[in-house]
Amino acid sequence: MLSFYIVPSLDTHNTKFTYGEAPERSWYYEFVTGKQDLLITVGDSWTWGDSLGQIDFDKGIFDDITHRTSHVFGRLLADKLNRDFLMLAKCGATNSEIHRMAFGYIDQIKSKYRKITVVITLTELMREITGDPWWLDPAPTENSLDGFLTDYEYNMLATFHAAMLEHPDVQWILARNFTVSYPSNISKFPYMLKKTWVDILAEAQEDKSLYPQDARIVSQLGFVPLEEYLQKRSLHRSWRRDLYGLMSSASLAIDWLMDSDLNYKKATKHPTERGHELWADYLYDIVKG
Secondary structure (H helix, E strand, O other), rough: OOOOOOOOOOOOOOOOOOOOOOOOOOOEEEEEEOEEEEEEEOOHHHOOOOOOOOEEHHHOOOOOHHHHHHOOHHHHHHHOOEEEEEEEEOOOHHHHHHHHHHOOOOHHHHOOOOEEEEEEEOOOOOOOOOOOOOOOOOOOOOOHHHHHHHHHHHHHHHHHHHHHOOOOOEEEEEOOOOOOOOHHHHHHOOOOOOOOOOHHHHHOOOOOOOOOOOOOOHHHHHHHHHHHHHOOOOOOOEEEEHHHHHHHHHHHHHHHHHHHEEEEEOOOOOHHHHHHHHHHHHHHHHHOO
């Protein structure tokens, strides 16, 4: 692999990245061959390409790097665009980590290329709320859980949007994978795609029921921190009905993913190789505009 000398090593003293997974599952990958243009993809395990190839935790296979990095959507898209490729994706990443990966070194990178496109695929809400509550209002509106999540997501998207506006010479694409943003928030941020990765998977399976459009949190990585926060603020009982509704939507989402022919049946139901191809094809049309 060629050295991507433009990006310095991550300084863990100045960021809030967390480690603890197998060292084979690096959050950083590059494929640089001297092209004039660059594609960067940023996200969590879906962007990283978890479950591709021979990856199997039960068998102690934490990565299949050659196969994974040649079949992940970012590499497929970079090849279609004839670009160098940089992937910054961490399994289990929070949206605050995704933000830091996306904007931490863009100034040092963009002067080296004629054109740069950055595809940021956000993960579910709430993963960072207890460990890195960046987007939590000092005095949050607490009329309902839905209102609280809407405001929280708005703050998050506004932060991403503001950082993107600081780099108008970069083509930014902001998307979601297995959760859905509030329509009122999507309409306020032009970089946000209206279709999610799951939407694209659903369109390719016309006989499948629609994915729940109110799935804001799906995995325990989001629910556990949220419940800790609610308990800390003594909101767990008063918002219990709302929380059950959120969990019900998550259950429907998991059922859909389990039934999908384009998602694996382990971990957070990552897309298959065909699922990565479909997402790459969709994004190609967006990038080419």
